[in-house]
Amino acid sequence: MNLILLGPPGSGKGTQSKILVKNRGMVQLSTGDMLREAVKAGSNIGKKVAGIMEAGELVTDDIVNALIEERLSKKNSGFIFDGYPRTLNQADLLDKQLTNANTRIDMVIELTVDIDQLIDRIVGRISCANCGAMYHITHQPPKKEGVCDACGSTELYQRKDDNEESFRTRLLEYYQKTAPLTGYYHRAGLLQYVSSIGSIEDIATRIGTTLDAG
Ligand code: AMP
Numbered sequence: 580m581n582l583i584l585l586g587p588p589g590s591g592k593g594t595q596s597k598i599l600v601k602n603r604g605m606v607q608l609s610t611g612d613m614l615r616e617a618v619k620a621g622s623n624i625g626k627k628v629a630g631i632m633e634a635g636e637l638v639t640d641d642i643v644n645a646l647i648e649e650r651l652s653k654k655n656s657g658f659i660f661d662g663y664p665r666t667l668n669q670a671d672l673l674d675k676q677l678t679n680a681n682t683r684i685d686m687v688i689e690l691t692v693d694i695d696q697l698i699d700r701i702v703g704r705i706s707c708a709n710c711g712a713m714y715h716i717t718h719q720p721p722k723k724e725g726v727c728d729a730c731g732s733t734e735l736y737q738r739k740d741d742n743e744e745s746f747r748t749r750l751l752e753y754y755q756k757t758a759p760l761t762g763y764y765h766r767a768g769l770l771q772y773v774s775s776i777g778s779i780e781d782i783a784t785r786i787g788t789t790l791d792a793g
Contacts (some may be wrong), residue, residue, distance in 0.1 A: 582660070582687070582790070583660040583764070585690070585757070586689055588701060589700040590692045592690060593713060597711065598783045599786070602787070605657050606658050608660050609661040610647065610663040613646045614638065618632065637752050640669050644672050655680040655682045685769070688789060706735070707732055709734050712730065
């Protein structure tokens, strides 16, 4: 099963992907995580994309397509595509690559949100640099302040693009460039909607039910 999670920034794609990895043994392919790793490592790609990401704009299709191509060459199913594809061009290339590998996208879930809640989710979001676990400063803080519940690391940080200004750009990018993908996948008969309002567990249950029904 190959699954795409669509949804605006803050809709919970990363959090829900991690739950699917844990519960269903799927492999999360997050282009955002891959790019952040490149920035942290100071690689050529990292240097190219750091400012673009911080501003909340999309990086070029060729950069993310190459990252995905490399991962798909190692394995060809059981993926959760989290934050990819984000443009019609990326979706087209992904289709071609999966077809070449004799596989395909089985389902696309769009996480639907209340836009007013997104800013609050984003500006309060912190992540663990060591294991990727995610928290919210007020709604879901780690049990011990500054310490990751999952791995015990003290490297909790806020993403540079998790501020109100970058968020507005990210939202605009989403509606202009990524939202057309819902039409693309609807036409392909693959699109399902899941509400991303409520607790993380409730949303995970809804996603699980949708996957099992598909
Ligand atoms: P995310 O972690 O998915 O929110 O992505 C963080 C940032 O990485 C985005 O705001 C973009 O700058 C960049 N990015 C991640 N995935 C893509 C993609 N598929 N296409 C273009 N830019 C991307």
